Amino acid sequence: MDRTAHADLRRPTIGIVAGSGPEAGIDLWAKILRRNAAVMGTAFRGDLDAPRVVVLSEPQLGLSMDLAANEGPVWEAMQSTVTRIAGQSDAWAIACNTLNWFAPRIADLKLTAEFVSFPSVVADWIAASGLRRLGLLGAAPVTEMGAWSAYRHLAGLVEIETPADRAALQDLIHDVKRLGSADPGLRPRFARIVEAMQADTLLLACTELPLIADISTSKTLVDVTDLVADALVARSLAGWDRADMTPAQQENDA
Known part of the structure; x- marks a missing residue:
């Protein structure tokens, strides 16, 4: 199998926008890992079957606790961060309920990766x-x-x-x-x-x-966050069939 075909088998990448609050991104990531292992059941091998995850943590997003007073700077930080995460993932979410208020604006950005909103x-x-x-x-x-x-x-x-x-x-x-x-x-x-x-x-x-x-x-x-972790894992596993890969390809894909 050539490199192009191998790339097509690469598992979709999950993206997490973090920073509001400090532990929220870690919590979502941990739940994604647990959900992934639970869905795969006895077929789960550990490292090789963990999902690909990219996390971008922006502390400026913490201003969302008073969103009415900080809409401008929060959106500025949000727009920059989501543009970056969409370029590195296939499906992504914001690890903050309040920040999902920006979902309509994010949709207007027409990013290539799928935004999985909390609401x-x-x-x-x-x-x-x-x-x-x-x-x-x-x-x-x-x-x-x-x-x-x-x-x-x-x-x-x-x-x-x-x-x-x-x-x-x-x-x-x-x-x-x-x-x-x-x-x-x-x-x-x-x-x-x-x-x-x-x-x-x-x-x-x-x-x-x-x-x-x-x-x-x-x-x-x-x-x-549990519900969102379930949704992200489902997208990470969709269309990915490791049985189509040889052991060597599975090892290289990890």
């Missing part, structure tokens, strides 16, 4: 789940369900409950970014917010919240 993945999940009521937990721009929320259109699909004390949740998210997810004071605060919600199923629409979601609760916590 589109959530909409597909809602349609498949049959849920009628859902709690939404996220940063203030998300939970206000106004002009700055990437999830404002979900209200047309399902009844949405948001936390009564959005300020407490916003402060908690800031502290996960500032203190790191291992801080012992974070989980009790998160548990109180979760238990105050009436909905039985809560959507964790902030990449910081899954980092502290290992709490005791009777509610079902759905991590948007």
